[in-house]
Structures are given as structure tokens and as C-alpha cells.
Amino acid sequence: MLTVEGLRSRYGRIEVLHGIDLDVASGEIVTVVGANGAGKTTLLKCLSGIQPVSSGSIVFRGEALTTVPAHARVRRGLAQSPEGRQIFTNLTVEENLRLGAYLFADDKVERDMQDAFAMFPILKEKRNLAAGGLSGGQQQMLAIARALMARPSCLLLDEPSMGLAPILVAQIFDVVKSLKALDVTVLLVEQNAFGALSVADRGYVMETGRITMSGPAADLIADERIRAAYLGI
């Protein structure tokens, strides 16, 4: 579904991605794990089109994406739930969700919103409040729910567990797992390697802008080097 080859990207003169190769098959949950600063977020930004690519290719459902502008990639079914609090703080929770479905104006929008509220009941409670007043965890849920409103065939999730209380982390990973039933392919970027690898089918390990290991998630979890470097075991 998504194939990345030789992807390079730079901030100014400093190259941060040194040729990334990665592929995600339809229906899979694939995770990219790695330490802070490895380039994981930059990778997702490149895939979404909000960070320029200096070379390499991104092919999504058979179509080269590199020259497609960011907003048009959403239309093609590639949505991202960005890292941190990239929500519309001045709009209400409900308006945020409605804008997630910006490309649609049919009856399904209302049903999708009800689904989002079922997935995250706290958002329903706060639907008429300004999103800027939500707690960090609630903003994270809103970002995920908003991305799902775009009816993605492939969802890019950037650090959904970052800064959350352990009980919320577990809840977020449950949500990720449940996306499989909704036929949403997931590319999950995480520092929390153990959590991410436990819900993923396959994983990639990223270090300073390169993929250093890849394989089935179960193998990576069992790998000595990974256990030592990322799982703290």
C-alpha cells in the first residue's frame, strides 16, 4: 500500500533522513521505533507532505506522492495524527472533528463523529468546549479521532503515547489495535518500543536517520539488542 525508497530529507543543510526504505502492506500495523531525534517524526512529515523531500520516492496505492501537496494526500486516503498538540485550539472539540472530515459533506460525517465519540467518550462530554482547554491526553485522543474522520485507508500515527499517563497509554494502544478491524492500515511511530511492538505486525528500528533493523514485531521484541537498547530489559 505504501512504499518508501531511498527517502532523504534535510532541515537547511543538515540531512536528517539518510535514505529510508520502508513498506507497509494493506491491513498491516507497522511500527517505526527509535530514540528521540532518530528522525521518525520527520519521516511522517515527509509522507504527509509537510516536510520537503530531497530525494527518494513515496508510492501510495500505486501513485507517486512526492510532488502531491499535503492537502491532496489526505484526499487520497493518507491521513496523519500529528505529534503533540497539533489541534485547532481556538475551535471546539466538535469543530475539530468536523474539520477532520473537511473533504466530506455527506451523512456519513455524522455517523463517523458518533463512532469517534464511542471510541473516546470523554470527547463527547467536552464536545462544545474549546479544544485548547483539553488535557494533553484528551488532545492526543482528539488528534487521533480527527485523523480518523478523514476516512483514511492508511493512518500515520506520530507518538500517540507521548506524555500520557500509563493507563491512557494502554488505552491508546488498544485503539490502535482496534483500527485493524476498521480496515485501516497503520504506520505507527513510537518511542515506546514495547507498547508499539506489542500491537504491531512488523517493525522497523530507526537510528539517526537510518533504518537499522526490521522484521516481524514478535522477533524484534525477542531480539537481545533491541531489548537492551529500547525495552530496558
Add this chain to the structure above:
Amino acid sequence: MPELLQFLLSGITVGAVYALVALGFTIIYNASDVVNFAQGEFVMLGGMITFFAHAAGLPLPLAALIAIIVTAAIGVALNKLAIEPARGAPVVSLIIITIGASIFIRGATQLVFDKQLHRFPAFSGDQPILIGGATILPQSLWVIAGALAVFVCLWLFFTRTLIGRAVLATANNRVAAQLVGINTKYVMTLSFAMSAAIGALAGVLVTPITLTSYDVGLALALKGFAAAMLGGMGNPKGALVGGLLLGVLEAMTAGYISSQYKDAAAFVVILAVLFAMPQGLFGRKSTDRV
């Protein structure tokens, strides 16, 4: 008493024009955080183009329509040629670009048209209407109605339409807006077109009363800016109330103190707002969690 009423009526008329300029500021500010100081030039263009199209033999409504469309196109050009290429520059730089653009538009108008004062006929005649001992021109009613109509349309646009909320979303978080599929370049273009069209409409409505020439834009931009600041930058309701308040304040200053101090009212307002309540009357205090 009729004196007070007379000042009030003329204040509201002028205030309605300020409100229209302030509404123009509001739209572009909402989409981009940029204060567009070329907003006054849009008002000037609305009046000037209408005059010359009318003088060329076109009926007044058609001339006005052409003026609004041409000005909207100039607004789009301003965005495409000056603002968009500088995207990523700090907001202050973009604001300075709009000041440069306003000087350019003024100069170009002087060359393309002329430096004379111009007027075209009022829409419903020049017979003043008597209200409680004071008088008001029929054209003043047009100006006030125009400001109210634009305000209602904008309010509906920002609160009831998806594209209106997309404009607000783009202002709040451009990257996130792109990530939900909003074409942020289009949002900017739309904002400049709407803003310029509203400015031109103000020029069309007010020229029969105040006359127009190539250099009326600067004062209007500053007054409109003061009105927008007073009401709270970015808030359509604030723009309307701020504009009317400033107009009335000016008329009272001119009437009861001295007409020489009339223009000072706007600047006193800007200073007072900045000192006492920088968010204005209706400005939203931002509620960001950090």
C-alpha cells in the same frame, strides 16, 4: 439635543465605513495573523474604479460591480505576488510587505487614473431625511445597511460554514490544517479576495458622501485598524462595534471639542487599547495549555 443626535448620526455613518475596513482586516488576520495595511487602498480602489467606469458611460450598479470584482482580483494578486512568496517569513515582515503594497497601489492609481477628487451620484438622491431635528443623507443609510449586511454574512460564514471554519483552523494551526486536507493556499487567496471585495464595497458606498481620490486609503486603513484593535482583532463583532464606536467618538470630538482634533481620536483609542486591554473589547483571550 438635535445637535447631539446630528453628531451621533454622522458618527454612525463614518463608523460604518470604519467597521467595513475593520471587517476586512479581520478576515485576513483570521486566516494568516497578518494585519493588511493595504486594506484602505481597497476602499480607495472601490471608489476610484467605480467613478471611472461610470464616467466611461457604464450604469452605476454595473460600474460598482466591476470595481468590486477588479479590487478582489487585485487583492488576490497582492496575495499571490507579495504575500505567498514570502510565506514563512515572520508576520512582521508580511505586515511591512502590505505597507509597501499600499504605497505601490497608491502610486499606480495616481498614474493610471489621476490626482483629482471624484464623486459619483448617491444611490437614492441627495435629499436629507429629517430625524428628530437632525438630518441624515439617504446614502448614509446605504453605508450603514452595507456594514450590517457584510457583518451578518461574515458571521454566518465563520460560524456556520465548513470553509469559514477552515479559515479559522488555518489561522490557528497551518500544518494541522494541511493534515486534515485544507488547501491553505486557497484559504489565503479566498481571504484576500473577500477582504478586498468588502473594502471596495465600502468605497462604493461612501464615495458619494466623502468623495474619493488616490490618497484616501491610508487614513482609512489607520482608522479601520484602530476600530479593529478597539473591538478585538480577529472578531467580526468587535470590528463592527469598534468601527461604530470610533466613528461616534470622532464625531463627538469634532462636534464638542474641535474638528482639528477629530483624527486624534483614533490614535488615542489605539494607545488606550494597547495600554489598558490589548485584546480589545471582544478579543478572545487565548486558552492554550502549555
